[in-house]
Amino acid sequence: MSSIIVSLKRKQIAEFIEKEKRLDGRGLLDYREIVVEPGVIERAEGSARVLLGKTEVLAGVKIGIGKPYADTPNEGVLTVNAELVPLASPTFDPGPPKENAIELARVVDRGIRESKVLDFKKLCIIPSKKVLVVFVDVYVLNHDGNLIDASALAALAALLNTKMFNYEVEGDEVKIKSDLTQLPVRKHPIAVTFAKIGDKLIVDPWLEEEQIIDARLTVTTDDDGNICAMQKGGNGYFTPKEVLKAVKTAREKAKEIRKKLKW
Amino acid sequence: MSTFFEKRQLVTPGDMLAEGTYVAGENTYKKDDKIYASRLGLVEYKDKMVNVVALKAFYIPKLGDTVIGVIVEVGFNGWTVDIHSPYLAVLRASEVLSRPFRPQENDLSKVLNAGDLVIAKIIAYDRSHDPRLTVGEPGLGKITRGQIVKITPTKIPRVIGRNGSMVSMIKQETGSHIILGQNGLVLITGKTLENEQLAIMAIQKIENESHISGLTDRIAQAIKKEKAKQKEEVKNESKT
Amino acid sequence: MSQKHEKLIDKKGLRLDGRKPEELRSVQIEVGILPNADGSAYIQQGKNKILAGVYGPRELHPKHLALPDRTVLRCRYHMAPFSVQERKSPAPSRREIELSKVIRESLEPSIFLEYYPRTGIDLFIEVLQADGGTRCASITAASLALADAGIPMQDLVAACAAGKIDDIVVLDLMDTEDKIGSADVPVALMPNLNAITLLQMDGILTFEEFEKAVNLALEGCRKIHAMQKEALKTKYVNVKEVEE
DSSP, X not given: OOOOXXXXXXXXXXXXXXXXXXXXXXXXXXXXXXXXXXXXXXXXXEEEEEEETTEEEEEEEEEXXXXXXXXXXXXXXXXXXXXXXXXXOTTOOSXXXXXXXXXXXXXXXXXXXXXXXXXXXXXXEETTTEEEEEEEEEEEEEOXXXXXXXHHHHHHHHHHTOEEEEEEEETTEEEEEEEEEEOOOXXXXXXEEEEEETTEEEEXXXXXXXXXXXXXXXXXXXXXXXXXXXEEESSOOBOHHHHHHHHHHHHHHHHHHHHXXXX | OEEOSOTTOEEOTTOEEEESSOEEOXXXXXXXXXXXXOSSEEEEEETTEEEEEESSXXXXXXXXXXXXXXXXXXXXXXXXEEOSSSSOEEXXXXXXXXXXXXXXXXOHHHHSOTTOEEEEEEEEEETTEEEEEEOOSTTXXXXXXXXXXXXXXXXXXXXXXXXXXXXXXXXXXXXXXEEXXXXXXXXXXXXXXXXXXXXXXXXXXXXXXXXXXXXXXXXXXXXXXXXXXXXXXXXXXXXX | OOSSXXXXXXXXXXXXXXXXXXXXXXXXEEESOOTTSSEEEEEEETTEEEEEEEEEXXXXXXGGGOBTTBOEEEEEEEEOTTSSSSOXXXXXXXXXXXXXXXXXXXXXXXXXXXXXTTEEEEEEEEEEEOOSOHHHHHHHHHHHHHHHTTOOBSXXXXXXXXXXETTEEEESOOHHHHHHSSEEEEEEEETTTTEEEEEEEEEEEOHHHHHHHHHHHHHHHHHHHHHHHHHHHHHHHHHHHHHO
16 A cells, blocks of 8 residues: 555646656656666675665575476576565565565566576576576665666666676586676666556656556566566556557667666 | 437446436446446436446445344444445444443343344445444334345335335235335245245345336236245145 | 477467467356355356456455545455466465456456445455466456446456467467467456556567557457456346246
């Protein structure tokens, strides 16, 4: 449940957006400032801290050796988890992840998985027995809206920062060597989230906007402009026209972000 | 300006019923000059008013309605009553016990206990408060005998019929007393169990077939048929 | 993703179950099949067998979840342990929790939630057998269950997926197509208002392919909507036929 927002503010935000303006001075299709700081957690194989305005997300990558899934015996495993850390917002409760955290993790996961950021076949050590397991843990440290885009950026930045141990296979044994190599990252999927307020679409809603939106739509696109993941949320709707417009805009926005971050 | 269905045609939620200067009545809504159905039911156009008579709905309390409910909780200073509505109703002890009652001395469960049925009237209700009941009028109070049938509340007017014609016919033909709760619960008390069964059959038939024309005749015939069958059974039993 | 890439479309352009690319699986819908529920529906779409039951609006428990200005819709999408090849643990998976949320959000826009403040509506969906596209079939059935419960709504919600297999955009993917295919786009629509209430996508599609897939899925939703209306009316028309 979103916390109560003062009705006066609600009216103000809606009126501004109707006039194609936003309270923080942005245009409807402008992102807040994006800051990416890789390698902030030395213990992790890869990590990154992302600031999207005041929204702050930390992502860490750990790599382990585990068993493959039965239906993909010669492929490595990717696991994305998200924690809405209680210190980040009065609306986050401690305890096991609830639907918002689970949805967040699964949307980030789909973007990485479907755009084939990782070559899962290369993460196989011994087919059906041993594969590399890539754990991406997303930690929301401050909630000021648009957690999906910030988390997707943090997860990708952490993967780009990941150095993996080398290993040798002797029979059924895996020997871990002391030197490290870069985890190959093949694509740069960017999630772009739209919010619908009245009949206007805006990108990168901040918290107060998020609390009054009718619906949101996340579109994740890869370097070639292909669409690799989408998710509609919220208890409103989009028209088919709005969807196509959002997808087109998402491709442009993703390109801009990639350029800005030199990805 | 146009309408898109025949009178009394079956419509489903979202069906566009009319366009132009029409007024949205029951179970319809208006959006950009168009009127749509919000429930499954039979559409009715009366002058400029568009209504849908819902085939299935639940009871929303209305001031002054007579309802039949079940006591579900005996509290400290009153009872909680299930009136088959999204909201539980409250019957305060002061409505039942005329003298000022003392919670320490009066055992409310001796007056009305969980599971007891009451006929009551709604004396207060709004969006932010649960409905409040009274039983302090003639005809209201605890139900001590008879049987209860539950039907969808939108069918109560059909059970009543035009100027009460349907319900008087059933009363006459079945020799039963019938009290209709606006919330869809109906109390039937007859001289015999057979009489009550007849009335129950008739009311259930109304619920299932009220959207088909010629209802009163069909119900009257069904009662006669059932009566004959009952007589036959009695005869057969006395023979053996 | 599989080791050997099976052909999903044969030389004649037909799919594994003999369907053409733009063809729906066979759909049977029945309304009002659970005697205890306030509203219910059952759908078979291909080998999918799904039940939806609605209780409410009723007093919400626990009470502190109630909202002063609207009904709270709660939704549980759940798969029976025997609904899939490998037994599924009955405990709710992360997938089921996510689907419960997106299904709820696909239905909320259709309901006049503000009519009954402080109450709750519980929607239970049980997938008895799964064959791909369960979230869409669930939404189709759930919307009917809500209508059957007499809950006032703006429109029915009909859902259908489109996707890409063997480089061709197709309608209504079954399990094998979903697993081997390269993209899946589930869509839910309020047909009379032309409003999309569920939209997800995974896989890889170009913009042109996506546009085609969405339009195909919307077409599927409209076909399913016609079947929904039939099913809803049939429940009441049947009585008449018995009589005459």
